Amino acid sequence: AMLSTSFVYKPDSIMFDLEDAVSIKEKDSARLLVAQTLLLPVYKEHGIETVVRINALNTPFGLKDLEAVVRAGVDVVRLPMTNSAEDIHELEAHVARIEKECGREVGSTKLMAAIESAQGVVNAVSIAQSSPRLIGIALAAFDYLVDMQTERGDGTELFYARCAVLHAARVAGIDAFDVVYSNVNDDEGFLKEVSLIKKLGYNGKSLINPRQIELLHNAYAPTAAEVENAQKVVEAAEEGERKGLGVISLNGKMIDAPIIARARKVIELAKYSGVRKEI
Ligand SMILES: CC(C)(COP(=O)(O)OP(=O)(O)OC[C@H]1O[C@@H](n2cnc3c(N)ncnc32)[C@H](O)[C@@H]1OP(=O)(O)O)[C@@H](O)C(=O)NCCC(=O)NCCSC(=O)C[C@@](O)(CC(=O)O)C(=O)O
Ligand SMILES: [Mg+2]
Numbered sequence: 001a002m003l004s005t006s007f008v009y010k011p012d013s014i015m016f017d018l019e020d021a022v023s024i025k026e027k028d029s030a031r032l033l034v035a036q037t038l039l040l041p042v043y044k045e046h047g048i049e050t051v052v053r054i055n056a057l058n059t060p061f062g063l064k065d066l067e068a069v070v071r072a073g074v075d076v077v078r079l080p081m082t083n084s085a086e087d088i089h090e091l092e093a094h095v096a097r098i099e100k101e102c103g104r105e106v107g108s109t110k111l112m113a114a115i116e117s118a119q120g121v122v123n124a125v126s127i128a129q130s131s132p133r134l135i136g137i138a139l140a141a142f143d144y145l146v147d148m149q150t151e152r153g154d155g156t157e158l159f160y161a162r163c164a165v166l167h168a169a170r171v172a173g174i175d176a177f178d179v180v181y182s183n184v185n186d187d188e189g190f191l192k193e194v195s196l197i198k199k200l201g202y203n204g205k206s207l208i209n210p211r212q213i214e215l216l217h218n219a220y221a222p223t224a225a226e227v228e229n230a231q232k233v234v235e236a237a238e239e240g241e242r243k244g245l246g247v248i249s250l251n252g253k254m255i256d257a258p259i260i261a262r263a264r265k266v267i268e269l270a271k272y273s274g275v276r277k278e279i
Contacts, residue, residue, distance in 0.1 A: 003016065003033065003034070003037045004037060004040070006210070007042050007043060007046050007048055009210035009213050010046075010213065011048060011207070011210075011213050012048070012049065012204070013048060013049035013050070013051055013075075013076070014043065014048055014049070014050055014051065015051040015052070015053055015078060015206070016034045016037065016038075016050070016051070016052045016053070017052075017053045018030055018031055018034060018052060018053060018054055018055055018061065018065045019053050019054065019055050019056075019080050020080075027055070027061045028064075031061070031064060031065055031068050031069075032068070034052060034068070034069065034072075035068040035069060035071070035072040036072075038050055038052070038069060038072035038073055038074055039072055039073070049075045049076060050073075050074050050075045050076070051074070051075065051076040051077070051078050051112065052065070052069040052074050052076075052077060052078065053078040053080055053114070054066050054069065054077055054078070054079065054080075055080070056079070056080055056081045057079075057087070057090055057091060057094075063094065066091070066094055066095065066098065067098055070095055070098040070099060070102070070104065070109050071098065071102045071104075073104070074109065075109075075110060076109075076110045076111065076112050076135060077091070077095065077109060077110075077111050077112070078111075078112040078113075078114055078138070079091055079111065079112070079113050079114060080114045080116060080140065080143075081114070081116050081117065081120075081143065082113035082114055082115055082116070082120055082127055082137075083117055083119045083120045083123065084119070084120075084123050084126070084127065085123065085126040085127055085129070085130035087113075087127075088111065088113055088127060088130040088131050088134065089130060089131070091111065092111065092131050092133055095109050095111070095133070107132075107133065109133065110133050110134070110135045111131060111133040111134050111135070112134065112135060112136050112137070112138060112177075113127050113128075113130075113134060113136075113137045113138070114137075114138045114139075114140045115127065115137055115138065115139055115140065115144070115161075115165055116139075116140040116142075116143035116144050116147070117143065117144060117147045118144070118147050118148060120144075121139075121144070121160070121161045121164050121165065122164075124137065124164050124165050124167075124168035125167070125168040125171055125172070127168065128168040128169055128171060128172035128174060129168075129171065129172045134172070134174055135174055135175060136169065136174050136175035136176060136177055136203065137165055137168060137169050137172075137174065137175075137176060137177070138165075138176075138177035138178075138179075138206055139158070139161055139162060139165045139176075139177070139178060139179050140179060140180075140206075141158055141161075141179035141180070142179075142180075142182075144158075144161060145157060145158075152182075155193065155196060158179065162178065162197070162200060162202075163200070166200055166201055166202060169203075170201070175203040175204070176201070176202050176203055177202065177203060177204050177205060177206055178193075178197040178202045178204070178205040178206070179205070179206065180205070180206045180207065180208050181193055181205070181207075181208075181212065182208065184208065184209040184211060184212065187211075187215060190212060190215060191215060191219060193205075194215070194216055194219045194220075195219065198219065198220060204216065204220070217273055218276055218277055219276070220269070220273060221269070221270070221273035221274055221275060221276040221277075222266045222269055222270050222273075222275065222276060223275065223276045224275045224276070226266055227266060227267065227270045227275055229263070230262075230263035230264070230266040230267050230270075231263075231267065232250060233250060233255055233259060233260060233263035234260065234263050234264060234267065236248050236249075236250045236255055237255060237260045237263075240255075
């Protein structure tokens with residue numbers, strides 16, 4: 001039921017999991033079910049991106065998963081446990097072959113790399129730059145923290161990895177996605193974490209429960225005051241340009257190129273997400 005109804009929660013993207021949420025004895029049936037679900041027209045109709053987290057290619061399931069989901073037209077394949085650029089090169093060689101075999105446009109299947117180990121974090125830049133198919137990289141905290149011999153706490157334990165993954169994504173010009181927040185009943189803790197990752201510059205977060213979707217969307221939506229200020233900045237910049245002024249000020253604050261660029265970004269974000277609701 002979770003598979004076929006998930007579009008009603010209006011996510012930007014739906015991720016079907018064939019890896020750790022599926023027990024070994026259910027791997028084959030889950031793969032079949034996900035492949036059938038991908039064929040439903042509902043995702044395209046609602047403009048929702050489909051993602052499948054396949055099993056790693058060094059397991060007995062990874063390649064079977066990939067064969068099934070690329071043929072079924074998935075938008076994005078998420079590779080778990082990505083440790084190096086070679087992992088992505090291996091994946092993309094298979095994807096290109098499968099696309100040719102099934103008549104899909106070569107290059108149309110996009111990729112996302114989940115970084116879940118110290119090695120992955122250290123190699124984040126080369127992973128992020130490893131393929132033009134990559135739309136983003138994601139940090140996966142639970143496996144990463146096991147590798148680091150620690151556990152989830154106040155965020156200090158993730159600080160280096162969050163910064164490293166984010167910088168790698170920016171160097172490569174792709175998106176960065178933060179970790180899942182596992183206590184789905186703790187809205188306050190979730191929003192605190194969202195506020196931190198938004199401030200760092202993350203594009204979003206992997207979610208595990210529909211109740212987290214609206215909370216995340218709302219937290220990322222700019223406030224009415226931010227949109228109003230951004231519009232004033234853009235207007236002042238345009239006026240400055242008309243008058244041929246080098247330096248412009250708005251209410252005593254200097255407005256230069258990065259401030260104008262940020263203001264345009266806020267206006268663009270508001271077009272997609274609307275304005276933040278006070279809750
Ligand atoms: C957390 C919980 C058990 C809570 O259950 P609860 O029962 O309290 O949920 P309720 O809120 O009561 O459900 C209300 C209604 O929503 C429906 N509903 C719930 N969840 C839904 C959903 N996900 N999709 C669609 N629908 C959903 C539900 O069916 C019900 O529908 P209905 O009956 O019609 O009212 C449940 O959400 C859940 O199983 N989540 C998915 C967990 C998952 O994906 N794990 C794998 C990825 S992490 C990982 O692997 C670690 C990682 O690898 C990460 C990385 O790679 O990033 C690393 O290393 O860090
Ligand atoms: Mg994991």
